[in-house]
Structure formats: C-alpha cells, structure tokens
Amino acid sequence: MNRLDRFFEISARGSTVASELRGGLVTFIAMAYIIVLNPIILGGTDDVAGNSLQFAQVSAVTALAAGVMTILFGVVARLPFGFAAGLGINSFVATTLVGSLTWAEAMGLVVINGVIIVVLAATGLRRLVFDAVPMPLKVAITAGIGLFILFIGLVDAGFVGSTGAASPPVGLGGDGSGSIGTVPTVVFVSTLLLTGALVVRRVPGAILIGLAAGTVAAVVIEAIWHLGVAADHPGGWSLSAPTLSGSPFAVPDLSLVGAVSLDSFSRIGAIAAIMFVFTLVFANFFDAMGTFTGLSREAGLADENGVFPRLRAALIVEGAGAVVGGAASASSNTVFAESGAGIGEGARTGLANLVTGALFLAAMFISPLASVVPTEVAAAALVVVGVMMASHLRHVDLSEFSVALPVVLTVVTMPFSYSIANGIGVGFIAWVVMRSAAGKAREISPLLWIVAAGFLVYFARGWIESLLGM
Numbered sequence: 001m002n003r004l005d006r007f008f009e010i011s012a013r014g015s016t017v018a019s020e021l022r023g024g025l026v027t028f029i030a031m032a033y034i035i036v037l038n039p040i041i042l043g044g045t046d047d048v049a050g051n052s053l054q055f056a057q058v059s060a061v062t063a064l065a066a067g068v069m070t071i072l073f074g075v076v077a078r079l080p081f082g083f084a085a086g087l088g089i090n091s092f093v094a095t096t097l098v099g100s101l102t103w104a105e106a107m108g109l110v111v112i113n114g115v116i117i118v119v120l121a122a123t124g125l126r127r128l129v130f131d132a133v134p135m136p137l138k139v140a141i142t143a144g145i146g147l148f149i150l151f152i153g154l155v156d157a158g159f160v161g162s163t164g165a166a167s168p169p170v171g172l173g174g175d176g177s178g179s180i181g182t183v184p185t186v187v188f189v190s191t192l193l194l195t196g197a198l199v200v201r202r203v204p205g206a207i208l209i210g211l212a213a214g215t216v217a218a219v220v221i222e223a224i225w226h227l228g229v230a231a232d233h234p235g236g237w238s239l240s241a242p243t244l245s246g247s248p249f250a251v252p253d254l255s256l257v258g259a260v261s262l263d264s265f266s267r268i269g270a271i272a273a274i275m276f277v278f279t280l281v282f283a284n285f286f287d288a289m290g291t292f293t294g295l296s297r298e299a300g301l302a303d304e305n306g307v308f309p310r311l312r313a314a315l316i317v318e319g320a321g322a323v324v325g326g327a328a329s330a331s332s333n334t335v336f337a338e339s340g341a342g343i344g345e346g347a348r349t350g351l352a353n354l355v356t357g358a359l360f361l362a363a364m365f366i367s368p369l370a371s372v373v374p375t376e377v378a379a380a381a382l383v384v385v386g387v388m389m390a391s392h393l394r395h396v397d398l399s400e401f402s403v404a405l406p407v408v409l410t411v412v413t414m415p416f417s418y419s420i421a422n423g424i425g426v427g428f429i430a431w432v433v434m435r436s437a438a439g440k441a442r443e444i445s446p447l448l449w450i451v452a453a454g455f456l457v458y459f460a461r462g463w464i465e466s467l468l469g470m
Contacts, residue, residue: 008078008349009309013301015348020080023347024355026208027082030341030382031066031356033156033375034084035363036239038062041090042331047098047106048267053256058330060252060364065330067360069321073335074353077314081295082339082356083321088419089283090331097276100268104261107326109273111260113280114322114332120285121315130289130311132445136396137427138306140407142294143393144414144423149337150386151415153379156238157188174230182235183227184376187218191380199384207345207381214377218242238375252364256329275465280322282458284332286421288318290414291335298389299343337420340385402438406430425455 005011010020039058046052062085069083089110097106120126133141154160158174165176172178174185195210203209219242221227228236265273292315296308308314318335325333342352393411398404410427414420432444432452457464 004351008351010349010351013348015346017351019346020349020351021355022205022208023080023342023345024352025342025359026211026345026381027080027339027342027347027352028356028359029208029211029373030338030378030385031082031084031336032359032363032373033239033378034066034087034336035059035063035360037087038085038090038330040239041094045094045098047102048100049102051103053103053329054253056250057253057256060254061256061328061330063360063363064252064254064257065321065325065328065333067357067364069317069324069333069357070353070360071357072320073314073317074350074357076317076350077310078350079296079301079308079310079314080299080339080342080347080349080352081292081314081335082342082353083318083333084336084360085325085331086284086287086334088287088421089280089334092279092283093331100272101264102261102267103329104259105264105267107260107329107331108262109264109276109280110326110332111323112262113277113284114319114324114326116277116281117284117319117322118316119319121312121319124312126285126289126315126319127312129285129447129451130293130315131305131307132447132451133289133293133306133428134431134448135304135306136403136407137410137424137431138293139297139392139396140410140427141290141420141424142297143390144411145290145294145337145420146340146386146389146392147411148386148414148418148420148423149340149382150390151418153382153386156382157376157379158182158185158238159188159379183221183225184218184235184237184374187214187221187374188376188379190214190217191377192383195380195384205345207341207384210384211373211377211381214380215242215373218374218377219244219372240374242372242374242377244372248366250365258327259329260327271468272465275461275468279458279461280332282454283419283421284319284322284334286424287419288315288334290420290424291337292318294337294389295335295339295343297392298340298385299348301348338382338385340389341381344381344385344388400438402434402440405434421458425452425458428452428455 039055043053066084161174161176163171163176191214198206230236296302301308321333406427410423413426414423429452
C-alpha cells in the first residue's frame with residue numbers, strides 16, 4: 001500500500017484509496033454511454049463502398065480502446081482522466097470522411113492524425129502552445145467545458161431539445177415543446193435534485209449515491225411500466241432501457257482491430273487527404289488541451305499558470321489515444337470531460353483510472369450490464385459537475401472588455417456549437433484582436449498569433465475545400 005501511495009501520490013494529493021476507487025467507478029458510470037453511443041454514430045452510415053460497421057463489433061472495440069487508453073494514461077500520467085472515443089471526432093469520421101473513403105481508409109487517417117499529435121507532443125511544441133494560452137482563457141476553457149457537459153447532460157436527459165424551428169432553436173423538453181412529458185426525464189430531474197442536495201450537505205460519495213438511487217428507481221420504473229427505448233416507444237429511455245433480464249455476459253467480437261488502410265491518398269488525392277488530416281489534428285489537439293485544462297483545475301492539480309503534473313507525458317499519451325482508437329476502428333480516443341464526475345467524487349490520481357479502465361475492459365464481456373444505468377441518470381452527474389466547473393469563472397476579472405469578450409465567447413461557444421475546439425478557436429481569435437485593440441499586442445505570445453491564424457483556416461476549411469474542388 002505504501003508503494004501504491006508513493007507511485008500515485010495519493011496522500012500527497014490529499015486523497016485516499018477509497019476516494020480513488022469511488023471516483024473511478026463514478027467516472028466509468030458517467031462515460032459508459034459511449035459503449036452504446038459510439039456504435040450508433042459509427043454504425044449509422046455506409047462508407048463510399050457501401051460497407052457499414054456492426055453495432056456489436058464497434059461496441060466491443062470501443063470498450064477495448066477506452067479500457068487500454070484509460071489504464072495507460074493512469075499509469076503513465078497518473079491523473080484521473082478517463083479516455084474513450086471522442087465525440088465530435090467520431091461524428092466527423094462518420095458524416096464526412098466515409099463519404100469519400102472506406103471505413104478502413106478513414107481509420108487510417110485517424111491513425112495518421114494520432115502520429116502527428118504524438119510528434120508535436122514529443123518535440124515540445126504542444127507544451128509551448130499550452131503555455132502560450134493566457135490564464136483568463138484557461139479559466140474560460142474550464143468554465144466553458146463545464147457548461148458544455150452541463151448542456152450535454154440536459155440534452156441527453158431530454159430536459160431540453162431542438163424545437164425544429166428557426167426561433168427559438170432549443171426549448172424545454174426533449175422535443176422542445178416547452179413541457180417535460182416523459183418519465184425518464186422526471187427520473188433525471190429527481191436524481192439531479194437528490195444529488196445536488198447531497199452535495200450541498202457535503203455528504204461523502206454524493207454523486208455515487210445519487211447515481212445508485214437514480215438507477216434503482218429507473219430499474220423499478222422500467223419493470224412496472226415497460227417504457228422501452230425512445231427509438232421504438234415514444235417517451236422511452238434515450239439509449240437503453242434499465243433492465244436486468246437475460247444473460248449479463250456476451251463474447252466480444254474484436255475483428256475490427258487492425259482493419260485500417262493508408263490508401264486514402266490514392267483514392268481522394270493528397271490535397272483532400274491532407275485537409276482531412278488537418279481538421280482531425282486541430283479538433284483532436286485543442287479538444288484535449290481544453291479538457292486537460294478544465295479537469296486539472298477542477299481537481300486542484302494545476303498551478304497558477306494552469307500547468308499540471310506530468311504534462312508532457314499526458315500530451316504524448318493523449319496523442320497515442322488517436323493511434324489506438326484508429327487502429328481499433330473505434331475512432332480517435334481522447335480525454336473525456338465526463339471524468340469531472342469522478343473528480344467531483346474525490347478522484348485525484350491515476351489509481352482511479354485503473355478502476356475506470358478495468359470496468360471498460362470488463363464491459364466487453366458484460367455489455368448488457370453496462371447499459372443498466374440509463375443515460376438520464378448519468379446525465380444528472382454531468383449537470384452537477386458542469387456547475388462545479390462553470391463556477392471557476394469567478395476567478396476572472398471581467399471588468400476590462402478586451403478580456404471579457406474573448407472569455408465569454410469561449411464559454412458560450414462550446415455548448416452552443418457542441419465543440420470544445422470551436423470555443424477555444426473563437427476565444428483565441430477574439431483575444432488577439434481585442435488585446436491588440438487595447439494596446440496590449442506585445443503581451444500576446446507569437447505562438448498564440450500563429451494558432452489564431454490556424455483557427456481562421458480551420459473555420460474557413462469548408463470554403464477552402466470548395467475552392468480546391470474537394
């Protein structure tokens with residue numbers, strides 16, 4: 001136990017083994033939806049050759065890659081940040097890449113993207129970019145991610161949804177009708193209020209208790225009313241029904257591992273392939289940087305400059321997540337903002353990751369059990385943690401408009417555009433323009449200017465691709 005304590009610095013970070021175990025469990029519960037959601041995203045589209053990925057296969061490799069990367073990150077970086085297939089990147093792969101490529105070729109580009117990120121991290125360039133970000137923007141990234149995962153929770157729970165109209169674009173209720181009309185959403189609200197009350201009362205294990213209570217209630221409700229899944233029964237659970245029937249075991253199909261190809265350059269040409277890789281690298285690079293910043297501050301591990309322990313190792317391993325995810329055909333694996341749920345439960349070290357990773361590996365064999373906790377219940381934890389992270393905005397002085405505008409734009413763009421990278425990009429561009437207008441141009445790092453220019457290209461990539469005839 002002493003060696004374990006010294007290796008993970010458990011006591012030094014003010015944690016305990018019990019807190020780490022509990023935090024690792026909560027992180028898994030908050031992230032487990034990816035085992036169901038990633039196959040839905042990747043399996044819902046045929047590639048250019050008309051081939052599709054099977055749900056069971058994608059679910060198995062999703063759990064495998066998440067388990068391997070989460071454990072690797074915990075051992076190398078010794079931080080409580082879980083890994084899984086990155087949302088946003090997997091959608092880009094499914095909706096854009098496979099429109100021109102086969103699945104194997106698309107995953108090949110994901111691997112190339114990962115290799116580039118590893119090189120950038122190993123050479124120190126990624127750390128230089130990280131250090132060039134001013135503290136107000138780092139705090140804004142933390143708060144923005146908080147609002148982002150809060151919004152994810154509200155949407156996943158059916159508490160808010162698209163109205164399908166130009167104005168307002170979002171309304172109360174899963175269909176945006178202005179009314180909460182489903183039992184699963186009521187379960188979310190009840191779980192949220194219970195968890196919030198436990199946090200207010202400073203009850204140890206508040207988030208885990210809330211998740212357990214909500215899950216038990218959901219299982220009982222489903223056993224009585226048989227609500228089913230929303231895709232088949234209106235008013236049902238969003239992704240999976242919380243049932244305990246049938247065998248809890250399943251043999252994983254890992255045939256997608258290694259099914260990658262580097263023939264994309266010959267199929268669509270070098271320029272088109274390079275533009276795709278550029279988009280992947282930018283999204284992967286800054287999504288992870290923002291999440292690292294937010295989680296390390298939430299865990300109290302960042303110093304006054306936002307730097308956290310073993311930063312370089314963390315950045316290298318995160319890049320390796322794209323390589324592993326692409327090679328497994330699970331899409332790029334990256335650090336998950338939902339890890340904040342485990343941090344809120346007390347996780348401070350990589351020991352929590354060993355628990356989370358082991359549960360992901362076990363989920364390959366007990367995938368039916370992984371879906372017992374409904375998304376509506378897990379969403380309550382995301383909302384609670386999102387509020388905790390958003391509260392960091394109190395550390396920024398918004399009295400100066402040249403600071404206030406970039407900070408606020410960073411915070412609101414993340415949830416509104418459903419992208420951490422978009423929020424960072426808008427914030428960077430606004431920062432260099434506003435601070436220059438305030439006569440503070442000399443205080444801006446040259447790297448920040450370069451990255452801001454890169455984001456201009458990133459945001460204009462659709463127009464650039466059209467000019468190039470892609």
